[in-house]
Amino acid sequence: MTKKQNSLTSNLYIFIVMAFMYLPILVMIAYSFNNSKSRGAWSGFTTKWYADLIQNESILSALLNTLIVAVISSVIATLLGTAAAVGIQAMKKRSRDLIMNFTYLPVMSPEIVMGVSLMLLFVMFKVDFSLFTVIVAHITFNVPYVILSVLPKLRQMDKYLFEAALDLGCTPLQAFTKVMLPEIMPGIITGFLIAFTFSLDDFNISYFVSGERAQTLPVLIYSMTRKRVSPEINALSAIIFVVVLAVLILTNLNDIRRENQLQKGGRRG
Amino acid sequence: MENNTLISLRNITVAFDGEVVLDHLNLDIKDKEFVTLLGPSGCGKTTTLRIIGGFVEPSEGDVFFDGKKINDVPPYKRHVNTVFQRYALFPHLNVYENVEFGLKISRLPDAERKKRIKEMLAMVGLSGFELRRVNQLSGGQQQRVAIARALVNHPRLLLLDEPLGALDLKLRKEMQIELKRIQQQLGITFLYVTHDQEEALTMSDRVVVMKNGQIQQIGTPIDIYNEPVNAFVADFIGESNIVDGVMIRDYLVEFGGRQLPCLDGGFGTNARVDVVIRPEDWEICKPADGQFHGTVISSVFKGVHYELMVQAPGEEEEWMVHTIENHPVGSEIGLILTPDDIHIMHKMSPEEEAELLSALEADSILNDEDEDDEE
Ligand SMILES: Nc1ncnc2c1ncn2[C@@H]1O[C@H](COP(=O)(O)OP(=O)(O)OP(=O)(O)O)[C@@H](O)[C@H]1O
Ligand SMILES: [Mg+2]
Numbered sequence: 001m002t003k004k005q006n007s008l009t010s011n012l013y014i015f016i017v018m019a020f021m022y023l024p025i026l027v028m029i030a031y032s033f034n035n036s037k038s039r040g041a042w043s044g045f046t047t048k049w050y051a052d053l054i055q056n057e058s059i060l061s062a063l064l065n066t067l068i069v070a071v072i073s074s075v076i077a078t079l080l081g082t083a084a085a086v087g088i089q090a091m092k093k094r095s096r097d098l099i100m101n102f103t104y105l106p107v108m109s110p111e112i113v114m115g116v117s118l119m120l121l122f123v124m125f126k127v128d129f130s131l132f133t134v135i136v137a138h139i140t141f142n143v144p145y146v147i148l149s150v151l152p153k154l155r156q157m158d159k160y161l162f163e164a165a166l167d168l169g170c171t172p173l174q175a176f177t178k179v180m181l182p183e184i185m186p187g188i189i190t191g192f193l194i195a196f197t198f199s200l201d202d203f204n205i206s207y208f209v210s211g212e213r214a215q216t217l218p219v220l221i222y223s224m225t226r227k228r229v230s231p232e233i234n235a236l237s238a239i240i241f242v243v244v245l246a247v248l249i250l251t252n253l254n255d256i257r258r259e260n261q262l263q264k265g266g267r268r269g
Numbered sequence: 270m271e272n273n274t275l276i277s278l279r280n281i282t283v284a285f286d287g288e289v290v291l292d293h294l295n296l297d298i299k300d301k302e303f304v305t306l307l308g309p310s311g312c313g314k315t316t317t318l319r320i321i322g323g324f325v326e327p328s329e330g331d332v333f334f335d336g337k338k339i340n341d342v343p344p345y346k347r348h349v350n351t352v353f354q355r356y357a358l359f360p361h362l363n364v365y366e367n368v369e370f371g372l373k374i375s376r377l378p379d380a381e382r383k384k385r386i387k388e389m390l391a392m393v394g395l396s397g398f399e400l401r402r403v404n405q406l407s408g409g410q411q412q413r414v415a416i417a418r419a420l421v422n423h424p425r426l427l428l429l430d431e432p433l434g435a436l437d438l439k440l441r442k443e444m445q446i447e448l449k450r451i452q453q454q455l456g457i458t459f460l461y462v463t464h465d466q467e468e469a470l471t472m473s474d475r476v477v478v479m480k481n482g483q484i485q486q487i488g489t490p491i492d493i494y495n496e497p498v499n500a501f502v503a504d505f506i507g508e509s510n511i512v513d514g515v516m517i518r519d520y521l522v523e524f525g526g527r528q529l530p531c532l533d534g535g536f537g538t539n540a541r542v543d544v545v546i547r548p549e550d551w552e553i554c555k556p557a558d559g560q561f562h563g564t565v566i567s568s569v570f571k572g573v574h575y576e577l578m579v580q581a582p583g584e585e586e587e588w589m590v591h592t593i594e595n596h597p598v599g600s601e602i603g604l605i606l607t608p609d610d611i612h613i614m615h616k617m618s619p620e621e622e623a624e625l626l627s628a629l630e631a632d633s634i635l636n637d638e639d640e641d642d643e644e
Contacts, residue, residue, distance in 0.1 A: 160357035166344040168371035182361040
């Protein structure tokens with residue numbers, strides 16, 4: 001094969017993969033502008049599903065629930081997970097290995113197991129299902145992900161940095177905030193973003209612990225599709241897709257900008 | 270305790286997982302003194318500094334600072350700063366911010382802070398590097414940032430853990446002079462760690478020679494050089510001829526088949542001893558005039574002097590001789606010693622001798638590596 005053919009094949013391959021990933025989404029976006037309710041036929045352009053969406057209170061309140069849960073649970077999970085990672089890193093090797101196995105367990109086990117067991121736990125302690133139970137559940141499954149993204153940063157860190165900070169007059173708390181935290185911040189941010197997105201789109205666990213009044217968006221969509229697929233859902237999904245895309249592009253742009261800055265020689269204090 | 274003693278270690282013992290790393294260490298350092306810890310790798314130099322910095326708790330013994338016991342004082346309350354062996358610079362800060370760090374914590378006023386940092390960066394030759402990130406610096410530049418970051422706080426005591434190890438010879442010599450000048454100018458007590466005996470001897474008021482967590486000898490560079498207490502110190506301080514000898518009586522020693530007068534006494538009569546002769550102490554003369562004579566079997570130029578190996582006829586002994594005048598291989602020369610060139614030491618036990626050999630070997634391997642690291 002010549003080089004040219006080679007690059008042609010690889011381009012074709014990339015095209016097919018991309019088509020597989022994005023075609024369903026494009027179709028969905030297209031149908032969110034379809035005048036007909038039926039999925040089969042195209043009967044003209046409309047934005048009425050978007051208008052309906054804004055007036056649909058159950059969808060809007062589910063959206064609000066989802067955002068509240070995602071923000072609160074990912075912030076708390078990030079705090080708890082970071083603290084846990086710092087503690088784990090300071091442990092002796094044997095206890096550290098033990099704890100790490102316990103950390104991997106919830107990550108590896110099927111989510112439905114987590115969902116059911118959390119539900120049983122709440123029922124046993126007679127806690128009514130509400131936003132509170134959803135938030136607690138999301139914190140529970142998100143903490144390990146934060147730990148797993150912060151720990152490598154701690155391991156990379158020069159262990160004498162902390163001592164150097166103490167040596168220069170920092171209390172242990174100052175040494176943590178002024179030296180350790182900036183060092184592990186990329187890991188913390190990654191952990192937070194993972195927790196936030198997992199919380200946004202979690203269905204398996206929320207389904208078991210949300211009850212009637214605290215439905216999140218994925219749970220609501222699921223219950224709606226059981227009756228009929230409303231084109232409003234297409235509209236909603238299209239909006240979510242565009243928002244996520246925008247966030248991704250912004251993050252990437254930000255990274256690129258920061259990289260450029262670093263190359264020019266850092267900040268001035 | 271004398272009243273100008275700044276820091277004293279009393280019976281300091283440290284064990285990691287049951288392995289003794291420091292063994293009943295006693296050391297007093299006077300205010301404004303320049304003291305150097307010298308010893309082979311792994312002998313406990315860094316651990317000694319970490320005890321004083323407050324990063325390691327002794328299993329036994331006390332640390333006194335200004336006459337007050339500070340065992341329980343945390344590192345950030347000690348008037349001590351450290352130049353860490355591996356620099357430990359803060360990667361998220363630039364050069365200026367690294368040097369500023371301690372002053373910011375101690376809330377030094379802005380104007381004074383700026384002035385001190387500027388002076389300090391000039392002193393270590395890093396003016397103009399303020400905005401560089403520290404991981405964009407060479408090893409030697411990082412080392413100088415580490416020195417500036419510690420020194421800018423004007424601590425009572427500065428601990429320096431091989432602070433010039435990554436510098437090339439020329440820069441190292443310049444920095445040695447500069448550090449010594451800074452130490453005298455600011456009146457700061459220095460506790461300095463090095464592998465390099467020459468550095469120790471040229472910079473220090475007193476040198477502490479360590480081995481296996483124990484202090485072998487404490488003394489001025491001249492004491493240590495001229496009156497090493499045992500063969501370990503003698504060999505570590507400089508290449509030496511160390512041979513078996515017998516102390517016939519006070520002030521008379523027999524070695525290499527000769528009886529020679531010396532300045533040492535108190536070993537008893539007919540006691541087996543080690544005799545140390547520095548290679549540069551030999552005086553070379555005609556074969557017939559020497560106390561010893563032999564054939565030059567090798568000659569290597571070492572930059573400032575020639576290193577000759579001289580074999581005495583019919584004897585196993587080979588003498589190492591340093592001289593500025595070359596004597597070609599194969600030529601016959603005579604060697605003369607005056608009584609003060611002969612250093613007598615208690616004999617080491619066979620175990621101690623084996624230890625010395627392995628310690629020195631490990632150290633020369635390490636030194637070779639250091640050289641490769643140089644920029
Ligand atoms: N945290 C620790 N845990 C276990 N052993 C340690 C620890 N720190 C040091 N040691 C051991 O203590 C001994 C002395 O170490 P130290 O770092 O004081 O040596 P050093 O004289 O500074 O050597 P070098 O010249 O190579 O820096 C070594 O055998 C080392 O392995
Ligand atoms: Mg060391």
